[in-house]
């Protein structure tokens with residue numbers, strides 16, 4: 001009998017599948033935070049900006065002894081601000097420091113993406129609305145406490161806090177996870 005006959009292949013395949021299913025290492029272990037964020041293939045959320053143009057300002061000091069805990073992505077006022085990931089708009093709000101802001105979340109609502117110092121938001125955006133990675137959301141500006149001569153997007157990645165209190169989540173440096181150049185779909 002020929003060793004590579006069809007029944008032989010089929011039983012070999014079934015054995016291989018059974019072995020996979022029984023192996024503890026390949027069972028449905030949930031992705032770690034790092035694995036999950038890498039799998040999102042996040043886009044630089046400012047149009048035309050590549051990953052290599054980003055400066056790591058995550059640990060930079062800020063007033064009052066605080067650390068920045070976010071990235072500042074420098075761009076001309078009016079440059080398009082894009083959805084970093086597929087997901088949903090959590091909140092559309094204004095605050096004193098951040099100015100005009102947006103909060104997004106990923107499809108599994110594990111993380112929060114905070115956008116601040118926006119100039120204009122796209123007309124008609126709604127909280128709860130679904131967004132696609134690369135979708136136009138707003139434009140870069142200097143609202144809030146951003147210097148008027150240095151328009152930029154203040155972008156922060158946060159773990160979703162228990163109880164979905166997105167504003168209290170633990171910050172994470174987004175730089176290693178921004179994989180794709182900022183371009184519209």
Ligand SMILES: [Zn+2]
Pocket residue numbers: 068070071072153154155
């Ligand atoms: Zn900032």
